[in-house]
Amino acid sequence: MPELPDVEVYRQVIESGALDRTVTGVEVDADRILDEDLTAERLRNALQGRTLSSTRRRGKHLFIEIGGEDRWLRLHFGMTGRVVVLSGDEELPAHTRFHLNFEGGECLAVTSQRRLGEIGLVEDHDGFAGERELGPDPSDDGVDRNTFRSLLSGRRGSVKAALMNQKVLAGLGNVYVDEILFQAGVHPEAPVEELDDRSLKAIHRTMGRVLQTAVRRGADPERMPDRWLLPRRREGVDCPRCDGTIRKSQVSGRSTYHCDSHQEERNSR
């Protein structure tokens, strides 16, 4: 799940429910999700007695400023991570890997069923993005149509692989790339270097709209519009946009869903 819209929703959850409260406890259950140079002890020292003061997001990475520390807690959610803020009397959810207790009883918990994901401390979130060579965030206004075109130019392989590449654009993952291509009417295996201008425009415009709508609807697949792919990512169901059928395949090593009618490969050449 945790692609750009999900992480943005997590950011908002923290922003509205976990800032400006003193941290009274820090628990880490899975050391493997800590960055290499980080131990539970160091994380505890960095957070205990402090407050969280602001949040940022870049792609799928969430940064939480530690008040008075000049440092940021960095969270990445892998495939299964979630964030919840709990009031004092609620139990920790299953697979909680990391949680903060706050004065007053609230709790910020990060879960990850598969223990994939990362927790780190960084001094500078832009610096981190630079080290990782993360591309721009597609929900950023700076990614206009021309920027988008130049990000994709000179690349080979499928359009799906290019859009999922975090060095091209940071934030899109398997599900939302399928959604964008579905709505733009472009086949996921279309070679990125062969996309015509019309297709590039359609993908760019659709990307902005899909991400914005997804965030507004809480990144909840059930709440997405009826004509979207997301609520019906299943082999063999009817396409909600034409008389085609949703097909499942492998593209770039990932399960991929597309409509066999309005996303035919030749449509994008």
Add this chain to the structure above:
DNA sequence: ACATTGACCTGAGAGC
């Protein structure tokens, strides 16, 4: 330098 594949983990859910 760039693209693709397989491994990394664990557990939910399908299939028997």
Add this chain to the structure above:
DNA sequence: TGCTCTCAGGTCAATG
């Protein structure tokens, strides 16, 4: 009901 097996929305190292 209970067992086994497949598969998962991300990323990186190894390979082409």
